Amino acid sequence: MKRNGQRVARRRAFTLLEVLMVVVIIGILAALVVPNLFGTLEGARIDTAQSTITSGFNGALDLYRLHMGHYPTSDEGLTALVEKPDDDEEAELWRGPYLKQGTKLADPWNNPFIYESPGEYNEETYDLSSAGPNGQEGDDDDITNWEKS
Template identity: 45%
Template sequence: MLLRNEGGFSLIEILIAVVIIGFLAATIGPELMNKVTDAKQTAARNQLEILEVALDNYRLDNGRYPTTQQGLKALIEKPTISPIPQNWDGPYLEKKEIPLDPWGNEYNYLSPGNYNTHKYDLWSYGLDNKKGGTGEASDVTNW
């Protein structure tokens, strides 16, 4: 009778592989999540800068920023709420739509601002869409 040497992994080898994979997931996983969070925060800052350029162009044409009531919509459609801009030459955004923040929420706009009293405040509340927060829930602002 011939004994065959069957290939395969022993229980110990499988357990060692599982432990190594678990260790790698525990050490690399959080770092990857931090990169995603950082990327969303950076994307929000970049979108704020694009909106700021559009708002500055609006002001150059019309002598003032849109009011809070006119909002960011004034960048893509001529406002019908007073004061009606006489020199509106928009749309002031290339895509002709107001972008949502990376978490799918609308950007907030206040003119004149509480922080930028001679201009406007522009911000995103982050993941939780609430004031304050840390990490991905932290606010992204222009002040």
């Protein structure tokens, strides 16, 4: 377009309708993708808790037992794997820490793992579990190292 013999540049911009269409498309995509991501995240947390219970602590607890002659008691709990005992005789046998430094003794939902030795279900060894996603111990979403009936 020319005005008084000079060329005037036209600014190109998005119309309100175009902007609204983009917002609607982004909203639809978010509605489809976000629920799937949350489901995947929760599934990953459950898998992590199960893996930690069934194999993550097993080696450390078995090595502790090999050195100390017994699994940590329920009172000592899993902290016995990372803290040297106060008793001099026990401290002499202890070769820990049995877990890597910084290993959390809590499940993926930041609730402490539930440890009992001797176990109610595994009477010769120990019971180890997580209260699961809802944090309530004793219901169907618990993650355990024993078969639930």
